[in-house]
Amino acid sequence: MLKRKALRKILLTSIAVFVFLVIYLFPKEITNELTPDYKIEYVDNFNTANIYLLDENNYLVKEKILVTNTELLNQAKELVNYLIISNSNQLPNNLKAIIPKGTKLNNAYIDNKCITLDFNDYLLKVDKSLEEKIIETLIFTLSDLDGIANLKILINGQELSKLPQTNIKLPIILDRDFGINKQYNITNVKNITKVTIYYMNEDNEYIPVTKYLNDKRNKIEVIVDSLSSEHIYQTNLISYLNARTTLLDYNVYKDIISLNFNESLLNNNDILEEVTYTISYSIFENYDVENLLLKVNGKEIKLINKKILNN
Amino acid sequence: MGKKILTPREKEVFDQLVLNKTTKEIAILLKISEKTVRNHISNVMQKLGVKGRAGAVVELLKLNEISI
Incomplete structure (x- = not known):
């Protein structure tokens, strides 16, 4: 009886020691240290x-x-x-x-x-x-x-x-x-205007296009109309502004232009980054202002600063 | 240096044309007759090899001879 108890104790102790050893001696996460054959330089001053x-x-x-x-x-x-x-x-x-x-x-x-x-x-x-x-x-x-x-x-x-x-x-x-990337669409000598509009290409790069056209409207209206037009005839110029977007009103006051659109400006309750940039770049290119405020149905949605945009 | 495309007077006429001035208004402004204004415009169209006033304006804008 005693021998049996002792044997049992020994067995249990041995198992415990074994488990203990397994936990501590089992190899940890194998890591292969990679030693690249090129020198990595950190550029911190650019x-x-x-x-x-x-x-x-x-x-x-x-x-x-x-x-x-x-x-x-x-x-x-x-x-x-x-x-x-x-x-x-x-x-x-x-x-x-x-x-x-x-x-x-x-x-x-x-x-x-x-x-x-x-x-x-x-x-x-x-x-x-x-x-x-x-x-x-x-x-x-x-x-x-x-x-x-x-x-x-x-x-x-x-x-x-x-x-x-x-x-x-x-x-x-x-x-x-x-001007840059100039396009001429003049059919008569009246009301000739020059507007630079930023489109995009398929690589998501921004393309400024200086357009000469017959249009007696304000440049702001021409910009929004051009970017929201369903028919951008050159297929390599893209705009993501919804064709149903309407400019309800706008205001130019000192250093800020404020544009008020209908709800079609929004995409899932926010303005697409591409839309923000194409409108902003276009406005800042044609007007000497530092800030652009985008509104939807009178509600302020986004304020864009020219210096921050360009950086 | 190269030959100039526009004479000074022709430039004056086209500078006013792109400011929405009529032939009559240009004539009064430059103190010349309407016929002279039309002649200047025709001469420029001929030099540039274009058919209409709009065509002349486009070519002159491209050459930076006039600006908006």
Whole structure:
């Protein structure tokens, strides 16, 4: 009897010890430490800037790019470098630079928000169809930088007053009023207006299009109508604004534009990001305001600040 | 430098045309006859190889010879 009890105790103790050992000696999570054969660098000192590059439909498209320089002139030079065709540049998606390879910046300086760029004569060694786009890409890319409002372009120290192949006259001081991705839809000489509207492409990139048209309405109405139109005839220009969206009223007061829409502006009780951006970019491009307020049936939905939008 | 497309007077006429001025109003403004205004417009259309005033305006806008 006693022997049996003792044996039982021994057995139980042995089992307990065994379980104890299993728990502690059982291998923990197997981890294979990966040792990459490349060095990982942490980039902690960068900014993003806007850049306008050519897409496959020959539109200049607004994209974001990393810039390592923080000082304004160096940032501008870095962006110009990205705009020059090169084998080594890392550009977003399938967009391309258009300034010819071999183009060099002889000199650049900023004075009173105007950047002067002195290029060598490779700048305009392009196909006729791209000549104007080179000017557009430089203007829009550099004037998106906070601190630059306009440009002067020199070729080997001489002011560029006319494009050689297209004969397009250039003002001495260039600004965004020059337009981009221009379209002309004028049928008579009355009520000609110029409006820049931001659409999107299939890669979700934003495309500014400067339209010349006959329209006596306010530019705000033209923008909303263009973006909500059921018929955007070019299939490579997209707008996500619901075709049933109606602009009920609007108000321009000092530094803020307020747009009041019907409920079709909303998608699941919120405004689509693409709609916010296309309307905002378009408004800020045509009006010198810092803020845009979007309302639905009088109720404030979203306040957009131009500086935050561009960053 | 290259030959200019518009004479100064032709430019004045088209600058006013895109401001919704009629031929008569342009004539009064520039102190010339309506016939002269029409001649200037026709000359420019011929130079640009276009048929109508709207066509001329489009070409001049593209060339940045006039602006909106």
